Amino acid sequence: MGRYDNILELEPNLNGGDLRIGLVMSRFNRDVSEGLLGACTAELAKRGVEETGMLLVTVPGALEIPLALQKMALTDQFDALIALGAVIRGDTYHFDIVSNQSASGVAAVQLDTGIPVANGILTTDTDDQALARMSQKGTEAAQVAIEMANLLRELEEVTQ
Numbered sequence: 001m002g003r004y005d006n007i008l009e010l011e012p013n014l015n016g017g018d019l020r021i022g023l024v025m026s027r028f029n030r031d032v033s034e035g036l037l038g039a040c041t042a043e044l045a046k047r048g049v050e051e052t053g054m055l056l057v058t059v060p061g062a063l064e065i066p067l068a069l070q071k072m073a074l075t076d077q078f079d080a081l082i083a084l085g086a087v088i089r090g091d092t093y094h095f096d097i098v099s100n101q102s103a104s105g106v107a108a109v110q111l112d113t114g115i116p117v118a119n120g121i122l123t124t125d126t127d128d129q130a131l132a133r134m135s136q137k138g139t140e141a142a143q144v145a146i147e148m149a150n151l152l153r154e155l156e157e158v159t160q
Contacts, residue, residue: 008158013150014143016049021145022078023054024068026085026121028061032130036084036120039138047146062087062098062121066105073113079153080145081115084138086122086130099123116148 021044025033037056044054055078059068062085069081083106089095102121110117120141124130 010151010154010158012147013154014047014146015150016044016047016053016146018053019049019079019146019149020053020055020077021049021142021149022069022072022081023056024065024072024081024083025056025058026060026062026065027058029086029088029127029130032086032088032122032127032134033084035131035134036086036122036138036141039135040082040084040120040142043139043142044146047142049142049146061085062102063105065102065121066109069106069109069117070113073109073115073117078115079149081109081117082120082141082145083117084120084141086124086134088122088127088130089125095123114152116145116152118142118144118148 025037057068059065065083065085069083072078072081087095087099106117106119118141120137122130122133122137
């Protein structure tokens, strides 16, 4: 039981011991993406996800991430997915389009498929901001994926 005596409360569960996690990483802004990936996979391993329980695919940029996520989600082989990449503001409106469309696509995948997707796509004004945030964002994406995969399992158990 949690904080409420008369209400069943599902507590966060960050044990990734038996989870299969798919990762999709953008190769654009590669240094930042690889920093996100390193932090993310380190946290997944720390939380018990085996290396054999992870599959990484790379795509050219952030706009391609949702399609790869969708294809992976439809295989029904993953408990959760993680999107990793960086969209860094330039001098044109392109930043807004890519940021908004990639985020919308990532959200659509999880809602359409029922597979949780952690959005680890950074959207920053500068390279320095992205580099400063990549470790924390990669770590948080791993935690979100594990927590949501476990939550959906628990919800399935208590609602049957």
